Amino acid sequence: MVEWTIFLFDAAHILILVGIVASALMVVKFKDLISAAIALAACSLLVSLEFLILQAPDVAIAEAAVGALLTTAIFIFAIRGSRRREEY
Amino acid sequence: MTFGPTELLLIGIAVLSAGIILALLRLFLGPTAPDRVVALDTVNTIVVGLMVAFAAYFQEVVFVDIAVVYALLSFGATMFIARYMERSKETGGVN
Amino acid sequence: MEQMSPIVRTIIKIAFAPMFVFGAYIILHGHLTPGGGFQGGAIIASLMALYLVAFGATKWKKKLLSGIESGGLLVFIITGFLGLFSGYMFYNFLSGSDIPIFNQTIDLMPGWEHANWAPIWSGGTVSIMNIAVGLEVIAALSLIIITMGLFVFDKKEDA
Amino acid sequence: MDTETIFLIIMAVLGGISMFFMLIGVIGLHRFPDVYTRLHAATKATTFGSIFLILVVITYGIFKLTEGNGETSGAFMHLIGMSIVALLALLITNPTGAHAIARAARRSGVKPEQAVVDEFEEVD
């Protein structure tokens, strides 16, 4: 007999995976680069959660530390040094 | 079929995952950049809660450390984006 | 460079010590809990980034940070080579020895298996390497952020 | 009624409150017209929801403490302590982040929609 809890767990897992793919697509689609940076932050956040679900806490902490703040900071610096909008 | 605290936590996890998808929809739609940051902030809070719930569900208690790391660092990301947006003019409407 | 609002500045001043201690906790418990030198160092480096974004450009001691980075790397390499005296490179010569630094050995007695905890005095050279890597990552990531931030945020005109 | 049922009822009530307010916060993101009102919904409701979610986890930890023997108790004490630290971090950072976003939005020129009064003036 298949436990109904397994179904719920898989549903949550699939929803998070869909979120990762959706936010990654948003990064590509947005022409406003600050919006793209925001979507990238959301993507790295969900990737960190996915690593936690896959029982890799070390990688999750590294992803959280680097992906959440430092990557966002570097992208913000880069956007500030150039133009905000992508023009093509 | 058993129903215990673990199953209760699992129901909560599923509901919160649906909440993340709804908040990501606002991240996609939101006309201006501040709207998107609000959606990101919501996702941050929900994910911190989810991480604590997952730690309790897996009974791997050291997973809670990640939640604290994320709660502190997502604040920093919000600060950086807000710091940028303070100085720039919002056009809005087009993404 | 302009500062952020007083509320943000006050909160960052208050949260400075807790975040520092949390990063140090991650570094110090590298052999027991998830995390280690890189992760804890990245947390403390994020603290420097927060300071930069909230308070603007101040005088940063880049020479000191550079020295800390080199020092951390040096400690790591020396610890690796000291193992040669016991026979192998990166040999954990401290564990179980008479030198009173991180030298406790544990056998998994009842009470440890489920708890995910062991004495923090049990790391051997792993703890020393974690601390060295932590110092190096703090200095290196802070230098990257500070250099990029001061280069970009010093410009007068708006983006 | 045994101990597990009592703890289960407490956890169900706390978790129900938590889920309701989390969903209110997320739905509020779609119901409200502009960024400030959305911030109201997002910040207040999700913070309140996460307080109760962490209370659920703390209750779960206490339940495991009462049920288990001494050997496993250390692990669940760690769960409780770290959850409290996570809650404190959320409580400090969430309103500050909301303030920073609102200030950035107002300064970058987002006007409040449906506003009956707007006394904001440019400050330095």
Next chain:
Amino acid sequence: MLTFFMTFIGVLILYLLMVLGSGNGETMGYLFHWQELVAGVILSLIAAAITRAMFGKAVNNKLFFRFPLFLAYIPVWFLYLTKANIEVAIMVITGNIRPGIVKINPGLKTNLGKTILANSITLTPGTLTVDLSENSDDMYIHWINVKETKTMDEKIKGVCGPFAKWARRLAE
């Protein structure tokens, strides 16, 4: 010196919360291991020595003796938080809002007082701190259900509730 002590105590309490449950059932039961306590004291001394200047600029020494007031503040704050969330839930479901940005001057001088007031009212009924002026003490509040008010006192009462009084009591 008092600032150093305050930072030390606060950080030590935080560290003890983090390592709660590290014992092996010998000296202090399963609560703490003695090695964690020693490490915590040393780490707190280092952290206090490094971050004392930052923390000392944010708080003043009087805060240390008002610590019991914080404990009395928590139930009041939680009551208003609950009320605010029920109001927000009603607004989300019905959609009746009447927003606006108002300017108030609660008369708080210190940054800590402003911070406590701003963060409290951000989490409590219908208000959100948008901006505050660096030169004067004005605060710009986004109010989701603007009520008609005549005088400044009424406005402060309507926006802040009891929190202006509490912030003055805690931080000034």
